[in-house]
Each structure stands twice: as C-alpha cells, then as structure tokens.
Amino acid sequence: MEPQSQNLKTAPFLTLGRFHISEDYGFLLPNPLRELPGHYSPWMEIANRLPQLIESRQLRAQVNEILPRNLALPFVEVSRNLGLPPILVHSDLVLANWATRNPGGPLEIRNLDTIISFPGGESLRGFILVTVLVEKAAVPGIKALVQAVNAILQSSPDSLLQALQRLRVSIQDITGALGQMHDYVDPDIFYAVIRIFLSGWKDNPALPAGLVYEGVSKEPLSYSGGSAAQSTILHAFDEFLGVRHSKESADFLHRMRDYMPPSHRAFLEEICVAPSLRTHIMSSGNSQLLTAYNQCVESLAALRTYHLALVTKYLITAASRAKAQRTSHLPRPPQALEERGTGGTAVVSFLKSVRDKTLETLLHPSG
Secondary structure, eight states: OHHHHHHHHHSOSOOSGGGTOBTTTBTSOSSOOSSOOGGGHHHHHHHHTHHHHHHTTOHHHHHHHHSSTTTHHHHHHHHHHHTOOSSOOHIIIIITSOEESSTTSOSSGGGEEOSSOOSOHHHHHHHHHHHHHHHHHTHHHHHHHHHHHHHHHTTOHHHHHHHHHHHHHHHHHHHHHHTTHHHHOOHHHHHHTGGGGGOBSSSOTTSTTOBOOTTTOSSOBOOBOOOGGGSHHHHHHHHHHTOOOOHHHHHHHHHHGGGSOHHHHHHHHHHHTSOOHHHHHHHHTOHHHHHHHHHHHHHHHHHHHHHHHHHIIIIIIHHHHHHTTTTTTSOOOOGGGTTBOTTSSBHHHHHHHHHHHHHTTOOOOOO
16 A cells, blocks of 8 residues: 555646546536537527427427437437436536637626527526536636645645635635526526426426337436536535535435536546545644634535525525416426426425535534
8 A cells, every 4th residue: 555655645646637627617618519510400400499499389390300209319329428318417508508708708697608598588598607607616626626635645734724725715706606696597487497497307296207218218217307416516525525414415416426427427436535634634633724624614514505595595485476476477387396406306405404414524623
C-alpha cells in the first residue's frame, strides 16, 4: 500500500479532465450542438416545433407520419451509446440544452437561450436556464473538491483549508443562483404544465405500469422523469463531506446516478474511494479545518432548506391553488401527481430527510 500512496503524492489523485468535466463549465456541456446533421432532420423538425405540436394536439400525427415505430428503436440505441436511459433526463434538458446569444457575453439569463423546448413558454426557459446557472455556480466547488482530495493525499493542510473555504462559497453561490427561480418561473405554469413533461413513467401513479417502447419491448418499461437529483453536484458534495442519508433516500439517490452521463458517475465513484475527509479532519486535531468543514456542511444544509422552500412554493402551494381552481386558464395535471417530485418521490418528506441528515454530519470538537 505504501508505494501506491507515494505515487499518488507525486501525481494528483483526482483531475476533472479524466471525467470529461470542464474547468470552466463543470458538468455542463461546453458547446452543445444547436442542430444535428442533416440525416436527423426529421427529429429536428419535430423537436423545434414541439410546443406548437403539443398544444395543437398534432404531435402524435406528426410522429406517426414521420417516425412510426422507428422512433423508439433509434432513441433506445442512441441512449445506450450514451450510457443513458431512453427518457428525458437532466443532462438532456439542462447540461446540453443551452446556448449563448452573444458568445462573448456573460453567462446570464439575458444572454442565454435553450436549444429545444416544450410547452411552458418563458417559465420553461427560465426553469432550464436558472438550472444552467446553478450548474455554473457549482464549478468552483467542483474544482475545490478536487483540490481538497489532492491536498489530503499530499498532506497539505493549508491547501485543504483553502479548498474548503472555496467549497463553502460555491455552495452559497448555488443557493443564490437557485433563487432566480422566483424571478423567471411562474409557480402555476411549473405545476400545471412544465412538471407534467418531466414526470416520467416510474413511481408515477398516472402511468403505474410504465410505457411501451414499440419495437423494443412488448412489456412496458419504467424510467424516472427528469429530476434535480440527476445533477451530479450534490451527489459529489455529499460523498466528499461524508453525508449519509436514510436508506430510502439513499436508494433513490443512487438510482438517480443511472440517469447521469457515465463519466459523471465515474467521477462520483472516484470520490467514494478517495480518503475520507471527515476521518482526516478528526484525526488532524486542526480546529481551522474542523470549522471550515462544518461551514461547508451548514451551507449545504441551508441550500437544501432553500430548495425545500422552493418546492413548497412551486408544488404544494401551487397544488392548493389548482385544487381551488384559481388557475382555471391552465390545464389540470393528473391528480395522482399532485405532491410528487418529477423523479417520482414524495418530495417534501424526501427533502426534509436529506436536509436533516446533512445537519447530522456536523463534527463536534473533541474534549
């Protein structure tokens, strides 16, 4: 074991490039394609007209005319090649679905746009692009995590302290970026329109048996809808900080990793086998490191508390308004989905649990 440890000290244990993670954009795809090659023009024609086709109830006619059963087969094949399930996932909706209006301009909402859309209008655009900004805000934290792992391996407490301080600031910036949801996303449109397209067909009472992929399987297949839990950010922070969730929450979160790009899953697996930050800090007796660690944990818990407040506004309160028919101009979503997250969870109890387990991770000075 000792020779391996020496080798790790001379060469950084963890680098972002090995996992196709950008130094500038983190888990975001740096330059997503706006158009596919001409061979895929039938797909692009439908994709570019999705909101109109769905709202005018013409989508099925267009799909049956252009891509009858052939839609499921290439979708499944492409998904397998990408190492992703054949359903809309976080990496489709967010990581690879953004573009700058002015390539030289800042990464701000006014200079960003989505590539592919569906019903939801400006609220959908805001929902996707605010999430893009959340991913961007996480970049310094991801880089700090790498710095911290290597600092432990190289026995560099000063570098580790700096990394933890940078991680805390990044987590706080993520919370700030998430707050832009209030400015750009209408809760009633999110609840009644956007959420329906992200609901998937696993743990979804509206589609209890799943969905048949014609030509792929005679039996229905079940896949979870797009969910914030499919973002690698908080998984990475949890693994690094040593947050341990309840079995039910952990099972769901680990299942969500199957919906991440394979290189991002590999990054998480690498963090899992890295030296334990908690063990290192407890054995170091360094009070500065312990304080910095606890500040990271507190910031992560605060982020989860803020996310819980957002979910209450965009799901629970919006559901109450929809029941009271105060939003009669919007379609009524399936009753079975009323208090479930897009990934299929009973979302409030889940978010409270992961927040509380985060707080339980705090370290206490010995003696």
